[in-house]
Structure formats: structure tokens, C-alpha cells
Amino acid sequence: MSYLQQYFQSDRAGNSMLGALLAIAILVPILNLAVPESSVFHVSTYTVTLIGKYLTYALLALAVDLIWGYCGILSLGHGAFFALGGYVMGMYLMRQIGDRGVYGNPELPDFMVFLNWQELPWYWYGFDMFWFAALMVILVPGLLAFVFGWLAFRSRVTGVYLSIITQALTYALMLAFFRNEMGFGGNNGLTDFKDILGYSLQSDYTRAGLFAASALILVLAYLLCRNIVNSKLGRVVVAVRDSEDRTRFLGYRVEYYKLWLFVLSAVLAGIAGALYVPQVGIINPGEFSPLNSIELVIWVAIGGRGTLYGAIAGAILVNLSKTWFTGVLPEGWIFALGAMFVVVTLYLPRGLAGLITRKQAQT
Amino acid sequence: MSGLDKMRETFRRDQVWNFLMPRYTYEDVLDTSKGPILYLEDVTVSFDGFRALDDLTLYINDGELRCIIGANGAGKTTMMDVITGKTRPDHGSVFYGQRIDLLRLSEPEIAALGIGRKFQKPTVFEQHDVLVNLELSMRMDKRVWTTLSARLSGEQRDRIDEVLEIIGLKNEAYKRAGLLSHGQKQWLEIGMLLMQDPRLLLVDEPVAGMTGHETERTAELLTSLAGQHSVVVVEHDMEFVRSIARTVTVLHQGSVLAQGDMDTVQNDPRVREVYLGD
Ligand SMILES: Nc1ncnc2c1ncn2[C@@H]1O[C@H](COP(=O)(O)OP(=O)(O)O)[C@@H](O)[C@H]1O
Ligand SMILES: [Mg+2]
Numbered sequence: 001m002s003y004l005q006q007y008f009q010s011d012r013a014g015n016s017m018l019g020a021l022l023a024i025a026i027l028v029p030i031l032n033l034a035v036p037e038s039s040v041f042h043v044s045t046y047t048v049t050l051i052g053k054y055l056t057y058a059l060l061a062l063a064v065d066l067i068w069g070y071c072g073i074l075s076l077g078h079g080a081f082f083a084l085g086g087y088v089m090g091m092y093l094m095r096q097i098g099d100r101g102v103y104g105n106p107e108l109p110d111f112m113v114f115l116n117w118q119e120l121p122w123y124w125y126g127f128d129m130f131w132f133a134a135l136m137v138i139l140v141p142g143l144l145a146f147v148f149g150w151l152a153f154r155s156r157v158t159g160v161y162l163s164i165i166t167q168a169l170t171y172a173l174m175l176a177f178f179r180n181e182m183g184f185g186g187n188n189g190l191t192d193f194k195d196i197l198g199y200s201l202q203s204d205y206t207r208a209g210l211f212a213a214s215a216l217i218l219v220l221a222y223l224l225c226r227n228i229v230n231s232k233l234g235r236v237v238v239a240v241r242d243s244e245d246r247t248r249f250l251g252y253r254v255e256y257y258k259l260w261l262f263v264l265s266a267v268l269a270g271i272a273g274a275l276y277v278p279q280v281g282i283i284n285p286g287e288f289s290p291l292n293s294i295e296l297v298i299w300v301a302i303g304g305r306g307t308l309y310g311a312i313a314g315a316i317l318v319n320l321s322k323t324w325f326t327g328v329l330p331e332g333w334i335f336a337l338g339a340m341f342v343v344v345t346l347y348l349p350r351g352l353a354g355l356i357t358r359k360q361a362q363t
Numbered sequence: 364m365s366g367l368d369k370m371r372e373t374f375r376r377d378q379v380w381n382f383l384m385p386r387y388t389y390e391d392v393l394d395t396s397k398g399p400i401l402y403l404e405d406v407t408v409s410f411d412g413f414r415a416l417d418d419l420t421l422y423i424n425d426g427e428l429r430c431i432i433g434a435n436g437a438g439k440t441t442m443m444d445v446i447t448g449k450t451r452p453d454h455g456s457v458f459y460g461q462r463i464d465l466l467r468l469s470e471p472e473i474a475a476l477g478i479g480r481k482f483q484k485p486t487v488f489e490q491h492d493v494l495v496n497l498e499l500s501m502r503m504d505k506r507v508w509t510t511l512s513a514r515l516s517g518e519q520r521d522r523i524d525e526v527l528e529i530i531g532l533k534n535e536a537y538k539r540a541g542l543l544s545h546g547q548k549q550w551l552e553i554g555m556l557l558m559q560d561p562r563l564l565l566v567d568e569p570v571a572g573m574t575g576h577e578t579e580r581t582a583e584l585l586t587s588l589a590g591q592h593s594v595v596v597v598e599h600d601m602e603f604v605r606s607i608a609r610t611v612t613v614l615h616q617g618s619v620l621a622q623g624d625m626d627t628v629q630n631d632p633r634v635r636e637v638y639l640g641d
Contacts, residue, residue, distance in 0.1 A: 253469075
């Protein structure tokens with residue numbers, strides 16, 4: 001092995017995290033399905049779904065860290081790609097309802113019958129097939145990111161300006177998806193799902209399966225991202241972050257590097273959204289809210305940007321505390337999040353991950 | 364003159380670039396048989412009406428070490444910006460050899476043609492180790508997909524070691540570039556230029572912030588590069604210029620004020636007027 005490989009691949013914290021994720025991917029479903037409810041070791045279905053949701057957030061945070069932590073692209077619109085992936089999955093789940101809807105129309109989802117639509121819009125075609133929907137989960141966010149990134153990076157929009165237009169992007173999509181004419185259920189969004197791949201979404205087994213799938217996909221995404229940031233391409237990307245001009249004058253076409261990384265990140269965010277929707281059972285335009293995108297950047301900042309595992313830890317820890325906090329003091333959450341962000345920025349500029357690397361440096 | 368123009372037109376064919384770029388070789392297109400490697404003619408750049416370069420005409424010969432001096436604001440950095448594609452002139456022409464029109468190319472394309480540049484403010488990748496800085500600068504295919512799977516070959520590793528030796532940073536190879544001293548950063552950036560294996564080096568104020576000893580070593584290094592490379596050095600430090608220069612060009616208000624060897628230039632009454640105010 002080359003010295004460079006050894007040098008970059010000592011990701012101890014990341015490996016521990018992967019181990020933990022694999023362990024819960026196996027253990028949590030077992031503790032939920034096989035351990036009787038009376039036992040103290042039983043994990044309730046509610047908890048399974050809750051942690052499963054956090055895992056999809058963690059995947060989203062990983063996607064943001066890839067571009068923000070390594071390439072310095074601060075996207076404040078990544079919630080849009082997440083929501084698009086979610087809508088694609090939602091469309092598939094809607095078509096699976098078939099004639100079991102309130103109006104019993106075998107072709108049209110309830111909201112279309114309610115709007116007096118006579119036939120399925122063309123862009124809903126194909127979504128009754130899982131493989132097609134799965135493909136779209138990748139293509140829809142990927143294509144949007146490609147077009148958006150191509151325009152933005154070629155015209156060398158960077159820094160705050162880029163962040164602002166990503167906010168505008170997600171805001172515009174939110175307004176569009178609120179409209180009934182768009183054909184995505186207006187402000188109610190898509191909901192009342194029945195089953196996925198023929199398995200009932202109410203069943204504990206399905207939920208455990210979705211949970212395990214979320215954990216495994218997160219592990220795979222982590223490995224993919226780690227391979228990329230450890231490759232020479234990853235080093236070029238960090239070079240772009242630190243000195244874009246220098247990189248360009250060395251002969252790298254910076255805009256292509258940014259574009260491909262941005263597209264990959266958007267695809268990961270879309271997959272996260274697609275895993276999220278069957279677990280929470282609804283997708284509505286609120287997911288496009290600009291605030292969501294800002295909040296998820298805060299998860300990454302708290303966890304520590306530019307480490308990958310920091311983003312995952314940040315997403316899970318912040319959302320755990322959010323769940324706990326909203327139970328105790330609902331109005332207080334936004335202040336608590338703000339306070340955490342301020343404390344981390346002031347005392348832990350490298351986030352929680354900074355604590356680990358500091359400790360490693362000492363030993 | 365019109366014959367030369369005609370010939371340029373003949374060779375301004377876009378097909379050249381398509382086959383050229385992916386292979387990142389330029390030797391077969393770069394034509395310096397007439398002597399100069401760089402032709403700047405009537406180049407004008409204005410910023411809000413202010414002419415930073417004013418009908419600048421300048422030729423750099425292949426293999427030459429040329430010093431460019433001039434007061435602050437004379438347009439030296441702007442000239443480098445034009446050559447490397449960062450700034451587009453209002454008019455004028457910039458040719459690399461006889462056939463390559465630099466005004467039609469982007470910064471990465473120009474870099475891939477073997478034109479390397481050191482910035483006035485030392486610019487290295489601070490978060491990367493010295494070694495990685497050099498690795499990333501190496502002359503090779505720099506497209507996204509090839510970069511993803513690129514591995515250092517033994518030969519390339521040797522080249523990195525060689526350059527580490529030249530720039531005196533052997534013991535700092537695994538140090539983060541951000542932790543280097545100012546002078547070391549200047550050297551690292553020169554090392555990054557060497558890794559690109561360029562034909563033409565543009566070096567903007569290389570000895571700013573260096574100690575006397577460091578300055579001397581930089582002078583040696585740059586002098587040793589001339590011959591196989593063409594080197595254009597912009598500098599303020601007269602002692603330094605005197606120690607390396609064969610030909611000096613004095614830039615004043617965006618155009619050439621005087622040119623010749625150091626003594627001729629220093630005794631030129633116009634130069635004395637501008638520099639010494641008499
Ligand atoms: N981007 C810019 N916008 C406006 N003015 C500029 C810009 N770049 C350079 N200038 C002006 O052009 C003149 C030449 O600058 P420069 O080439 O940096 O000089 P030098 O490197 O010789 O000190 C200066 O007066 C400077 O203020
Ligand atoms: Mg200057």
C-alpha cells in the first residue's frame with residue numbers, strides 16, 4: 001500500500017461508527033421482533049421508526065458534509081433534494097393504494113378524484129412500478145442538481161451568493177408543491193399509504209425492514225463518500241475549497257469537480273428522502289421549507305464538518321435532543337438549537353468530531 | 364506583418380484543441396521556431412476607464428529568464444492575469460508560440476499547455492501536506508474520472524522527492540502547508556510550478572518576505588531553471604533582479620518604459636525619472 005493510502009485511511013472514529021450502525025441494523029429489528037414486549041430489552045415499534053427516521057436524516061447530513069465540509073459549497077437548499085426523493089417514493093406508495101382509497105378509484109389517487117381530475121397526469125405514469133420509482137429517486141434530484149450546478153458553477157457563483165440561490169430554489173419548489181394544479185396533493189401532500197412492495201406499512205416486520213435498509217444504505221453511502229474523499233479526487237476537492245484559483249491555475253476544471261460532487265450529494269439526499277417517507281407515512285410541501293435546509297446544516301456544524309462521521313453523529317444527536325426537548329418544552333426547541341449552535345461555534349469550531357480528533361492527537 | 368497574420372489565421376483551427384486537451388501534451392503544437400515563446404501585442408486592459416495595461420507589447424524568448432520591474436500599480440500582475448486567462452483584455456493579442464491564441468482558452472486549458480504561475484501572495488493548499496500539494500500539481504490528466512482512480516506511480520513519487528529536494532522541504536514533506544513559514548510557502552509554490560513541468564513560468568514577486576539567505580537560494584533556483592524553461596519574474600527587489608537578470612523590462616503605467624540589460628536600464632533617464640523622481 002502506498003504511504004498516501006495508509007496516511008488517509010486511518011479513519012478510526014468512522015470505523016467505530018460503521019460498526020455501531022451495522023450492529024443496530026441487526027440488533028434493533030431483533031429486539032423489536034423477537035424479544036417479547038414484557039422484556040426490558042424489547043424495543044418498541046415506535047422507537048424503531050423514530051431511529052429509522054434519524055438514520056435517514058443522518059444520510060442527508062452526510063450528503064451535505066460531502067459538499068460543504070470537503071468542497072466548501074454551503075448548500076442551504078439540500079432539503080429540496082431530500083423532499084424530491086420523498087415525493088418520488090410517495091408517488092409510488094400512492095399508486096400502491098390502488099382501489100383501497102376513500103373514493104375507491106383504481107387509477108387515481110384520492111386527491112385527484114377530489115379535484116375532479118379525469119385521468120392520471122403523464123408525469124405520474126410508471127410510478128406504479130418500484131424499479132421505475134427507484135430510478136427516479138436517483139434521476140430527479142440528480143438532474144435538478146446537474147442543471148442547477150451546471151448554471152451556478154460555470155458562472156462561478158460561490159459563497160454567500162450560492163447559499164442564497166439554493167435557499168431560493170427550495171423556497172420556489174415549496175411554493176410550487178403547495179399548488180393543487182401541480183398534481184402532487186397540494187398542501188396535504190401525499191399520505192395514507194398502505195404498502196410497499198406488497199408488504200403492509202403497518203406491520204412491525206416491514207418497519208424493521210425499512211429500519212435495517214436505512215442503516216445499511218447509510219453504511220454503504222458512508223463507505224462510498226469515504227472512498228471518494230480519500231481518493232486523489234477528494235484531495236482536489238479540498239484544494240478547491242481552500243484555494244479555488246490555485247486549483248484552476250494548476251489545470252483542474254474546478255466547475256466539473258464541483259458539479260459531480262454536487263450531483264452525487266443531491267442523489268444521496270434524494271435516497272434519504274425516499275427512505276424517510278415510508279417510515280413517517282407522509283410527504284408534504286413543508287419538507288421544502290427553507291428552515292429545514294438551514295437546520296440540517298446546523299446538525300453538520302454541531303457534529304463537525306469535513307469528517308463524514310461527524311455529520312452522522314450530529315444529525316442523530318441533535319434529533320434525539322429535539323425529540324426529547326419537544327416532549328418537555330415544545331416552544332423551547334428553536335432556542336435550544338440556537339444555543340447549541342452558538343456554543344459549538346464558539347468553543348468547538350470543529351464540532352463534536354473535533355473532540356475526538358483532539359483526543360487522538362494527544363494519545 | 365500581414366504574412367504573419369495570415370499564417371496565424373491558418374493555424375487558428377479549433378480541431379487542434381479537441382485532440383490536444385485530453386492528452387495533456389502540448390509540445391507538438393507549441394511552435395517557438397521564430398524565437399519568442401510569448402507574444403503580447405497591443406494589449407489593453409481597463410478597469411472602469413483606468414488603463415492598467417495600455418497598448419502593452421512584449422515578447423519573451425524561449426528559454427529566457429526575464430525580469431519585469433515597475434512601481435506598484437504598473438500593471439505587472441494584471442499582465443500575468445491576461446496571460447493566464449484570468450483577465451480578458453479589451454483588445455490586443457496574446458500568443459503562446461506562434462500558433463496558440465491564449466485569449467481563446469480558459470485558465471485550466473492554459474495551465475495544461477505548460478504555463479505555470481506563482482501568485483503574488485503565496486497560495487498553497489494550507490490544509491494539505493506539502494507532499495499532497497506537490498502531488499496535486501503534477502503534470503497529468505486532470506479530468507474528474509481519471510483523478511478519481513489516480514494512484515501515484517514510483518516514477519511520480521521519485522519526481523516528488525526530487526522537487527522536495529530542490530525546494531529544500533524534504534523534512535517538511537508531511538507537514539501541513541499552512542504551518543510553513545512565509546518563505547517556505549513561496550518555495551512550495553515554486554515547487555508546485557516545477558511539478559507541472561511547465562514551459563513558461565510566471566513568477567510574481569517570489570522573494571517578498573524572504574530573508575537574505577533565502578533570497579539568494581531563490582535566485583540560484585530561478586537561474587538554474589532558465590534554459591529548459593522560460594521564466595518571467597516580477598520583482599521589486601533591485602538587488603535580487605541584478606543578481607539574476609540578463610534582460611530587464613521596466614513597466615510603467617501599463618506599457619514598456621525601457622528594456623535592456625540592468626545597467627542600460629538603470630542609466631536610462633526616463634527610468635531614473637520615474638524611479639528616482641529626478
Ligand atoms: N480587478 C481590478 N479592479 C480594478 N482595478 C484593478 C484590478 N486589478 C488591478 N487593478 C488596478 O490596476 C493597476 C495595476 O495593478 P497590478 O497589475 O496589480 O499592479 P502591479 O502588480 O504592477 O503592482 C493598479 O492601479 C490596480 O489598482
Ligand atoms: Mg503585483
